[in-house]
Amino acid sequence: MFRIFAMAALALIAAQPAIAADLTVTDAYARSGNPNTGAAFMTVVNAGDTPDRLVEARSDVARKTELHTHVISDGIARMRPVDAIEIPAGGEARLERGGDHVMFIGLHEPLPPGATFPVELVFESGRSLTVELTVEGPGGGMGHGGAATE
Numbered sequence: 819m820f821r822i823f824a825m826a827a828l829a830l831i832a833a834q835p836a837i838a839a840d841l842t843v844t845d846a847y848a849r850s851g852n853p854n855t856g857a858a859f860m861t862v863v864n865a866g867d868t869p870d871r872l873v874e875a876r877s878d879v880a881r882k883t884e885l886h887t888h889v890i891s892d893g894i895a896r897m898r899p900v901d902a903i904e905i906p907a908g909g910e911a912r913l914e915r916g917g918d919h920v921m922f923i924g925l926h927e928p929l930p931p932g933a934t935f936p937v938e939l940v941f942e943s944g945r946s947l948t949v950e951l952t953v954e955g956p957g958g959g960m961g962h963g964g965a966a967t968e
């Protein structure tokens with residue numbers, strides 16, 4: 819009887835790393851092409867063995883902070899809100915220009931290049947990460963294409 823109890827306890831301990839998936843964020847930055855809206859881009863890496871989903875982003879810089887993606891309709895890329903962004907187990911989700919991104923709608927103040935502000939990312943697993951974003955200027959910047967053009 820004691821042995822069964824001990825095994826159950828072990829199973830609980832073993833399950834914990836899977837629940838607290840290892841999430842890290844790299845290459846995080848923000849852009850703002852006009853005084854009213856901005857967007858954030860980053861790579862979310864999931865080193866754990868269970869998939870997770872980014873379900874909410876929170877910030878103080880705008881009236882609304884949403885998760886967006888781009889869809890092509892009539893040959894034009896348009897943004898639309900999504901409920902979640904999948905973070906595969908042992909993989910990553912890239913939030914990049916022309917794809918998934920965090921959207922800031924109704925900026926309280928314009929976001930000048932060089933400014934920094936935090937955004938909180940909330941995941942379906944219950945974890946949350948606060949990421950410090952630096953605003954990049956329009957064009958150039960240190961996006962993924964930056965190194966290739968040098």
Ligand SMILES: [Cu+2]
Binds near residue numbers: 857886887897919921
């Ligand atoms: Cu958007």
